[in-house]
Amino acid sequence: MVQEKDLSWKTLSSEYLFRDTWFTLRSDTCxxxxxxxxxxxxxxxxxxxxxxxxxxxxxKFIFERQYRHALGVTTLELPGGCVDATDATLDAAVRRELVEETGYTFEKVEYLGKTSANPSTNNNWAHFFLATGGLKMQEQHLDFNEEIEVCLHSADELKQLLRSGGIVQSMHVTALFYALTRMGLLDW
Known part of the structure; x- marks a missing residue:
């Protein structure tokens, strides 16, 4: 086996240019x-x-229909969001997001894996879960900037959405790949 070359960089300094709740920008010298x-x-x-x-x-697959200002489009997306400091685990975070955004609670939540939206610029991970046995238990409890319409789709409808480009959020398409493979609905 060939020894892989260490390609890592050393960070000499970092300067924060902007800090906010959901986004921080820093400039590194490497x-x-x-x-x-x-x-x-x-x-x-x-x-x-x-x-x-x-x-x-x-x-039925649970989707959220909502407006995304950066692209100026209304999209179909999966439930999810940011892990809060009050979330004890990733499982707790995804369960909280599910009930807040959809009103559903789930019998089982299974970890599927993780990905990076863009490892060249972003420092975070997106973790994927498969939540099954969902029952509507309450109304949504949305953040001040959220307006989410919950939509239910069959597996066949989901596959058609994927074929037609009806789901544009790349990490959500990746999560669906993981889940459909785990469920035996996608063979590759």
Whole structure:
């Protein structure tokens, strides 16, 4: 087996340019293994994210329809959000997000894996879960800037949405890949 070369950089300094609840921007000065100085290297700091592929007790996939201002479009997305400091675990965070955004609680929540939205600039992970046995237990409890319409889709409708580009959030498409594979609905 070939020994892999260490390609990591050394951070010489960091300067915070902007800090807010959901987004922080810093400028790093870095040194490569061969001594080159990289300045500035911008890093976007975000909280850890959790995303759920959630199914009702009768097997319908739960989606959220909401407006996304950056692209100026209304999209279909999966439930999820940021891990809060009060969340004891990732499981607790995804369960909290599910009930807040959809009003559903779930019999089982299973960890599927994680991905990075963009490891060249973002410092956080997005963790995926499969939540099954969902029952509507309460009304939504949304943040001040959220207006979410809950939509239910069958597996066939979900597959058609994926084929037609009806789901545009790349991390959500990735979460669906993990979940559909785990559920035996996707063979590759």
């Amino acid at each position: 040194e490569t293994r061969d001594g080159r100085i990289i300045k500035p290297y911008y890093v976007y700091e975000f909280p850890t994210w959790v995303i759920a592929v959630a199914l009702t007790d009768d097997g």
